[in-house]
Amino acid sequence: xxxxxxxxxxxxxxxxxxxxxxxxxxxxxxxxxxxxxxxxxxxxxxxxxxxxxxxxxxxxxxxxxxxxxxxxxxxxxxxxxxxxxxxxxxxxxxxxxxxxxxxxxxxxxxxxxxxxxxxxxxxxxxxxxxxxxxxxxxxxxxxxxxxxxxxxxxxxxxxxxxxxxxxxxxxxxxxxxxxxxxxxxxxxxxxxxxxxxxxxxxxxxxxxxxxxxxxxxxxxxxxxxxxxxxxxxxxxxxxxxxxxxxxxxxxxxxxxxxxxxxxxxxxxxxxxxxxxxxxxxxxxxxxxxxxxxxxxxxxxxxxxxxxxxxxxxxxxxxxxxxxxxxxxxxxxxxxxxxxxxxxxxxxxxxxxxxxxxxxxxxxxxxxxxxxxxxxxxxxxxxxxxxxxxxxxxxxxxxxxxxxxxxxxxxxxxxxxxxxxxxxxxxxxxxxxxxxxxxxxxxxxxxxxxxxxxxxxxxxxxxxxxxxxxxxxxxxxxxxxxxxxxxxxxxxxxxxxxxxxxxxxxxxxxxxxxxxxxxxxxxxxxxxxxxxxxxxxxxxxxxxxxxxxxxxxxxxxxxxxxxxxxxxxxxxxxxxxxxxxxxxxxxxxxxxxxxxxxxxxxxxxxxxxxxxxxxxxxxxxxxxxxxxxxxxxxxxxxxxxxxxxxxxxxxxxxxxxxxxxxxxxxxxxxxxxxxxxxxxxxxxxxxxxxxxxxxx
Numbered sequence: 001x002x003x004x005x006x007x008x009x010x011x012x013x014x015x016x017x018x019x020x021x022x023x024x025x026x027x028x029x030x031x032x033x034x035x036x037x038x039x040x041x042x043x044x045x046x047x048x049x050x051x052x053x054x055x056x057x058x059x060x061x062x063x064x065x066x067x068x069x070x071x072x073x074x075x076x077x078x079x080x081x082x083x084x085x086x087x088x089x090x091x092x093x094x095x096x097x098x099x100x101x102x103x104x105x106x107x108x109x110x111x112x113x114x115x116x117x118x119x120x121x122x123x124x125x126x127x128x129x130x131x132x133x134x135x136x137x138x139x140x141x142x143x144x145x146x147x148x149x150x151x152x153x154x155x156x157x158x159x160x161x162x163x164x165x166x167x168x169x170x171x172x173x174x175x176x177x178x179x180x181x182x183x184x185x186x187x188x189x190x191x192x193x194x195x196x197x198x199x200x201x202x203x204x205x206x207x208x209x210x211x212x213x214x215x216x217x218x219x220x221x222x223x224x225x226x227x228x229x230x231x232x233x234x235x236x237x238x239x240x241x242x243x244x245x246x247x248x249x250x251x252x253x254x255x256x257x258x259x260x261x262x263x264x265x266x267x268x269x270x271x272x273x274x275x276x277x278x279x280x281x282x283x284x285x286x287x288x289x290x291x292x293x294x295x296x297x298x299x300x301x302x303x304x305x306x307x308x309x310x311x312x313x314x315x316x317x318x319x320x321x322x323x324x325x326x327x328x329x330x331x332x333x334x335x336x337x338x339x340x341x342x343x344x345x346x347x348x349x350x351x352x353x354x355x356x357x358x359x360x361x362x363x364x365x366x367x368x369x370x371x372x373x374x375x376x377x378x379x380x381x382x383x384x385x386x387x388x389x390x391x392x393x394x395x396x397x398x399x400x401x402x403x404x405x406x407x408x409x410x411x412x413x414x415x416x417x418x419x420x421x422x423x424x425x426x427x428x429x430x431x432x433x434x435x436x437x438x439x440x441x442x443x444x445x446x447x448x449x450x451x452x453x454x455x456x457x458x459x460x461x462x463x464x465x466x467x468x469x470x471x472x473x474x475x476x477x478x479x480x481x482x483x484x485x486x487x488x489x490x491x492x493x494x495x496x497x498x499x500x501x502x503x504x505x506x507x508x509x510x511x512x513x514x515x516x517x518x519x520x521x522x523x524x525x526x527x528x529x530x531x532x533x534x535x536x537x538x539x540x541x542x543x544x545x546x547x548x549x550x551x552x553x554x555x556x557x558x559x560x561x562x563x564x565x566x567x568x569x570x571x572x573x574x575x576x577x578x579x580x581x582x583x584x585x586x587x588x589x590x591x592x593x594x595x596x597x598x599x600x601x602x603x604x605x606x607x608x609x610x611x612x613x614x615x616x617x618x619x620x621x622x623x624x625x626x627x628x629x630x631x632x633x634x635x636x637x638x639x640x641x642x643x644x645x646x647x648x649x650x651x652x653x654x655x656x657x658x659x660x661x662x663x664x665x666x667x668x669x670x671x672x673x674x675x676x677x678x679x680x681x682x683x684x685x686x687x688x689x690x691x692x693x694x695x
Contacts, residue, residue, distance in 0.1 A: 176206065176304070189280075194276065207282055279304055328387055356422075364430060374468075375424060449493040491553075630686055
């Protein structure tokens with residue numbers, strides 16, 4: 001038996017002094033027992049050490065435990081224990097502070113169990129206390145690291161999001177230097193440079209005091225400055241003391257005292273294995289770059305490099321596309337007599353996706369001028385190339401002296417013979433600035449807008465045909481002409497649909513916006529074109545091309561002794577008659593002959609109504625002062641009908657036919673004259689004498 005016991009395995013033996021209390025003490029833990037009935041507390045030696053209490057200091061009471069516990073922590077512990085005792089829970093746990101005798105604050109943790117009697121009343125609390133400083137320090141470090149990682153992730157996400165919307169190089173620099181950009185990057189300053197040949201060009205600076213670096217906006221790529229050195233070596237450099245760079249880079253020494261930063265990260269921008277530029281991030285009060293912070297800077301440099309590379313390619317494509325289209329448009333606009341013309345062109349903002357919009361001004365025989373705007377289907381370089389060919393063909397047909405309907409018919413046939421699936425819309429007008437006559441045709445295009453001398457605007461009804469190319473394909477090459485009159489001082493506006501079409505709105509809303517902008521704009525053609533560009537620039541940003549042409553006939557106020565006004569009254573304009581009567585009355589008041597206003601207004605109304613009712617089109621009203629031999633007023637109403645009016649003697653029951661009788665009764669003289677493709681009915685008023693006769 002004894003041998004067997006000796007040969008068998010020996011039972012595990014505990015080393016002396018390693019009971020539960022000793023094991024707790026070895027791990028910085030102590031035990032406590034609180035007799036709730038007697039109000040006494042027992043702490044073992046390890047617990048006394050945790051509370052930094054000597055045996056002689058502790059009196060075995062609860063207040064004695066709190067000798068080194070700050071009052072606010074003591075109150076919080078009391079509330080926790082009282083809550084456990086009053087409830088049904090049997091355990092508790094809490095962190096609190098112990099202020100040790102050497103002044104050091106120690107995080108402490110306590111946990112315990114409540115022991116109750118048979119009736120459920122609490123009798124004792126048995127628990128432990130331990131020094132938790134190291135534990136919480138580690139947790140705090142982990143929280144700081146986690147917060148730093150979260151911040152870095154946020155920086156990357158926000159920077160990526162901001163640069164994802166950048167299309168051009170200007171967009172990239174705006175995203176890096178705009179409001180909140182430095183905060184988004186986690187930096188206090190920034191400098192961005194692009195490699196151009198053998199130099200680095202600084203294209204963006206942001207941050208206090210960095211404007212002085214603009215003195216070296218162009219620097220040689222020779223490694224003489226830290227940014228160029230980083231680009232040449234393709235190695236990032238992290239500097240925690242900018243002053244130390246002065247010895248290595250003498251060219252920088254002059255700026256170091258004026259740059260209010262402590263640290264910087266010099267980062268090469270690498271895209272497609274090529275250094276395209278460099279980025280400098282400046283910091284204040286930074287003494288180190290942790291591995292995570294270095295990786296963050298390198299990541300930001302990669303994001304910026306890719307965005308810049310994409311933007312550079314876009315700008316190159318943009319330059320190519322706009323250069324191609326600019327080559328297809330007229331290099332200069334011919335000078336005209338009797339008026340002024342201004343043109344504007346706005347290219348779409350989508351890389352090579354330029355459109356086929358164009359404008360042209362063509363000198364024609366007999367001192368006329370042809371004006372045209374058009375749009376070839378599509379948004380690519382092919383559309384621009386077709387536009388160039390079509391523009392030249394239309395110019396040639398117009399220059400040969402063909403009527404507008406023939407010009408568009410031949411242009412349509414030319415486009416169809418190009419063997420392309422593209423079609424084009426077009427608005428073409430021949431304008432005689434001497435007489436104001438306009439012969440307008442359109443092919444599936446927006447008609448013209450006219451601003452009258454009194455500021456009103458209108459869209460005259462210009463008959464149209466099919467778009468160029470389609471008209472020949474469907475063998476319907478009919479482009480009916482519409483005759484318009486442009487009185488002195490009136491303005492004709494032609495544009496492509498990019499100026500009035502906007503996603504999400506109707507074309508009617510765009511046309512109303514254009515008309516309002518024309519009404520509120522200045523008088524001169526160039527100033528009005530600039531005004532429309534400024535007012536409608538956001539609308540032009542929709543991605544479509546815009547061609548704009550503004551033609552204004554020179555005003556004809558007459559002279560100081562013989563002033564003159566002109567007014568066009570459209571057949572479909574209900575306000576035209578009242579506006580014309582108001583203009584006549586105002587002019588007579590300004591000319592010092594208000595006593596003639598009633599007679600002139602009645603006669604003008606009769607002549608205008610006669611022209612609008614019995615002719616196909618509007619009428620031009622002209623009133624002028626004839627100073628010789630007697631100062632008098634002459635009124636003209638011109639229309640496009642060759643049928644002369646005749647004076648009748650209506651019966652008593654007739655409701656019409658009295659217009660010329662009224663004119664004859666009111667005017668001193670009246671008559672009719674042939675005017676080109678129409679006639680002009682005139683009458684004169686003399687305040688001194690009223691001898692009336694037919695001219």
